[in-house]
Amino acid sequence: MSGLLIDNISMRFDLPNGGSVQALKNVTLDIKSGELLSVLGPSGCGKTTLLNIVAGFLAPTEGQVVVNAHAVKGPGPERGMVFQQGALFEWMTVRENVSFGPDMKKMPRNKSVKIVDRLLEVVGLQDFKDKAVYELSGGMQQRVALARCLANEPDVILMDEPLGALDALTREKMQSLVLDLWKETGKTIILITHSVEEALLLGERLLVMAPRPGRIHKEYRLPFAEMGVGADLRAVKKHPDYAKTREEILAMIWEMEEEIMGRTEESA
């Protein structure tokens, strides 16, 4: 296994009115194999742009992303992606969705069936194999999306607010699942989220980004992800350091949001 290097990336794009937006500026990040990284920041800080660059959907104007010693030129199966919602294929059953990656590689049927069966058991959907995805609840759909991503055996899993559309209870269950899967599979995971709590729980390493231009503002090393594996997440949240770090980050983000508001008012 190898890591992922984000090498001095800048992203600037022109607007139709002649202006331009600096979405990211000089972002450098070295992510080790098996690391669980959560990225947090106010809206407009370029975190989704960063993820899209890593996934290969966008090309940076400067810098490069290196995965397994190869520069990223476009999307590829070694970087799996889990979206917030609406990325499942409604015309396929749960099983067909999960085996999409193996099927694209023309993996023999008997081999892919084993992988799919095992993963559906891991995410607790073994009884829903032949259901249509639109018959499942939102939480179940996200579990299918996770299993689909894992079935393709990616080295890095990119998650773009994967739990954002779920209700609070389902979300907590899914957070436990993500932690367990991380520990079990040892994959590198980059998770983007709006929720400070989620970033704390699901980040060995937590990155706070600042907007205009998008850049890394502060980095934390946190123990909560390790603590949360196989444990009750509510117990983790009671940890004194947890509350302290949460307040610190919240204050930081509030400050940034206020600053953005102030700047908008000035320019207006």
Place this chain on the structure above:
Amino acid sequence: MTGLILLAVYIAIFAVSMVIVAWATKQFFTRADFTSLKTVTFGDESAVNANRVASVISVLAIFALWVAFTNSSLPLFKAKGPFEGMVEFTYTATLPDGRSDDASVSILVYPEDIQLTVDANGVAGKIPEKLKVDLGDGFAKNDTLVIPRYGSKLISVFQNDEFKKSDGAIVTHLNGQALEPGEQILLSEGRLALTEKGTPFFEPSTGFRMARLYLPAPEVTTNRFLQLNREGYRNFTLLEHTWASLQRVLLGFIFGALVGIPLGYAMGLTNWARGWFDPIVEFMRPVPPLALIPLMIIWFGIGETSKVILLFLAALWIMAIAARSGVSGVAIAKVHAAYSLGAKKSQILRKVIIPNSLPEIFTGARVAMGVCWGTVVAAELVAAEKGLGMMIMVAAKFQLTDIVIVGIILIGVIGFAIDIGIRKLEGWLVPWKGKV
């Protein structure tokens, strides 16, 4: 006038049956499903379902009105019919010297469609002969004549009299009532008048029913349908006419879909194709296919080719636009997910874009089939030897309204059946439509 009465009766049936059915439903059925427990139904579209009782009554009401306002022999409620039978009145002819004489006019009013009907023995009806009447005495002689229902006639009463109009004879009384030219008497049998020139004129009352020429009775239409089924029309059976139309529609639609769908995909997937075909598609889309008929005939003649090409063009743009919007409708997350799972372009097309565009394609197919079916009937009005459109066009020239109506009903039923068929196919192939 009849039209307004018809409309009033129709609205009355609508309202009265609504009240009755609502009352009966309340009396005899108590439902407690979720929808019927809603207190807000006006404005909540999901609480509105088609009341199937209303649908049945609606169809029955049209049938009942059809019977009531035509000269149907079915024993149902009938509106007042046209006068038929014998009517007799007298006229008084007066000479310049003051002499006057009375004579009678006997009029037999016969069914206007008598030649189209057959009696119990299968003998076709004939226009009845004039009655023989005694000429009577005096200088004015008794007259007799026949008039069809819904008809009218000037009565040349002096024709057999001893004094003609040139002798200065004039009609002063009708039925013993003094009448100036231009005045009229209303009898229960019809309208009796003197024209401005003083000639008696009789118009039998028409009642509220429509003549066979305008609207044949249901049983006449049904019999015509059975007869067409048995004997065919213009050298082809009814089935052959129907199949001829359906075949053109299917051919045109299939070719249109075969070309239009890939065209739409190309427009949805590449800049060059979108730029290239955009002006053509946007220009051709609003041109009604009927406007192309003359050009198709000039280019491809009056045979099958021009008709199929016309339908092909009718379907082409609709299918191209449907496929294009099907591609635009793909959530980018799905495409990104597929690329991240290692799919290549051809796999994206087959596994993501085509299935994702199916709901749009089916919507387009329903519209295209509707347009094609409407266009084929019009296309057949020009130089076709078979087809439902040709059948109603030729029948209309011979004033065979019943064939026209049989054709219209068939066209409607088949169009409806096609739409239901596509919807069923859609439910089977695109079960996720509307559930995402």
